[in-house]
Amino acid sequence: MLWRWLLFAWIVLFIVLAFVWAPLVPVLGPTTRVLYFHIPAAWVTVLALGWSMLHSVLYLRTRKIGHDDHAAAAAEIGLLFCITAAVSGALWAKAMWGAYWNWDPRETSIFFIMLIYAAYLALRAAVDDEQRRARLSAIYSAIAFVAVPFLMFVVPRIYFTLHPDPIINVRGKVDMDPRIRWVFLAMLIGMTGVYFWVQQLRVRVVRLERRLHPN
Amino acid sequence: MTVPATAIAAGHVTLTAKGLQHRYAGHRGLDPVEFDLDGPGVVAVVGANGSGKSTLLRIVAGLLRPSHGATTLTLDGREVPPPDRRHHIGYAAPELQFYVEFSVAENLRFAAEARGLAGPDAAVALALARVGLDSRAGDRVDALSSGMKQRLRIASALLHRPPVLLLDEAGSHLDEEGRLSLESIVAEEARTHLVVLATNEPREWSLAARRVELSGRGLGHPA
């Protein structure tokens, strides 16, 4: 219980510090602060995807429904963080480069991850039986795992050879002042903490529901 | 390695269940049951409608993974895990349907080839003769009456001469001639193989020396 209050305090502290203590990155100007929110959200998206896929494989090996609970919860939460990352990224892109969406490699990757999440959840919604749902969605998760490296790294580069873009997104090396780095890392940790907290809550709800309505 | 078309003596068959139970999508398909059977011989599985007779047979056949517990099948002391059961069991149940665009013989021929039986034509002919379907071998399945379809199910279960036969409501739709034929098949098989009959028919119970009774309350009534 205590650690939740600590997490809350941690995040509040670093949000404040993000505004009053950490300097702005010259290239980014006032939009610097999106760094502390958008990138951790994207990081959690990927983390949740990995957590979901790991538990899918574990379910296939052990058939313990607990793993499916984790896989499903991680997918739901991951989708939320994914939408958050995509929207915050789009707002940032608009502020920085005048266009909400450019299909640059990172935007493309986050969109593809969203498609995988959505497909996984749509598949789950189409199966009533608990064991069958767990098994089929785990199979899908496992095969999607193969697609992820291709989707995240290879496809966006191909997009660029197909459509060389007039708008150049310069997201290269951001020379980070140590203060920026600290706040950024802290928010990364904080966001990860929030993810695991919500994940744990969601799994508990699922288990309580199962006790209430035994399937 | 392919299977010769001559009869295979079963040797010793054991079939046990421990803590076996199955629940699915809100229903309690099979209430906890335990048994310890061995073959050759005939065993009847009896119980009210919905008590899980079909579910039990599907689990033994390796078609269904139970939600709790397990069945163990051994042949001459060697255990047969569920994925391999299909080689050693013959399964006939109402849910077993065949390809309607193919003939009776084509369906069985396909089964024999996929199973890798040596002499598939001979195996098909023998199975059809035993159930009395040889005159209908060339007919498409969708042209068969329900009684004929039931005979086809039994033929498909006998095709590969398995040491264990799982027959779910085997006598359904059969006319008198069909039932007599079934009784003689069961008697013949039971001399060397284990035959499990899931049934509500008193006439079929009486074929069995032993019984497994399922006590479930039926679908839609989870306690």
Next chain:
Amino acid sequence: MPHEGSSFPAAVWAILRKECRSEWRTRYGLNAALLFAVTSLTGVSFAIGRLSDRSDVLAALLWVVLLFASLASLSHAFVREVEGHTLTFLRLVASPTQIAIGKLVFNLLFLGVIELVTVPLFLVLMGAPPVHWGEFLALMTLGSVALATSSTLVGAVISQTRGRGALFAGVSFPLLLPVLAAAVSGTKSQWAGNPVSAEIRLLAAYAVALFAASLLLYDHLWED
């Protein structure tokens, strides 16, 4: 008691022949698929006309039409079993992997027939520039293998759910995007006379990865 072993290739061959014979007798799957492919192609051609100078758009259109044709038709192999209630019979006579690979080869042949009709028609109707056959066929083959591999596994999964065509398409799409990207890029390159080795390697790697993962997953497909 001798264990009855069925030789793996024999079982796959028996299933493949069964699929082909079944398709030949009913034919509605192939008819519908061809109709769909030709209709989409006609729609595109009518709306856009000849595009001889836009090989980038041509490449994209070709693969979008092929992608749509696969999404519309490759789930058929498993849906047919479910609708005919013959899956139990199939599971009793063959292992899950034998079933899946038999259907995979069938899907590949099915796709091949669709492409045999659609691709030449496309090239003619759209006024495409001459094709570098070596590269083009390599892209077609590898792309088709990846499409068929993905569609077989996803088809087997979807056939056990309440969802049908739309769900099959939605669930397949993320898996097929790498194929789409590499195939379009490669097709465009071969029309420009550029090397396509990168795209070929990509398609091959992806097809192999999908197939290897599928082999590990087929055994889990049917347990109820």
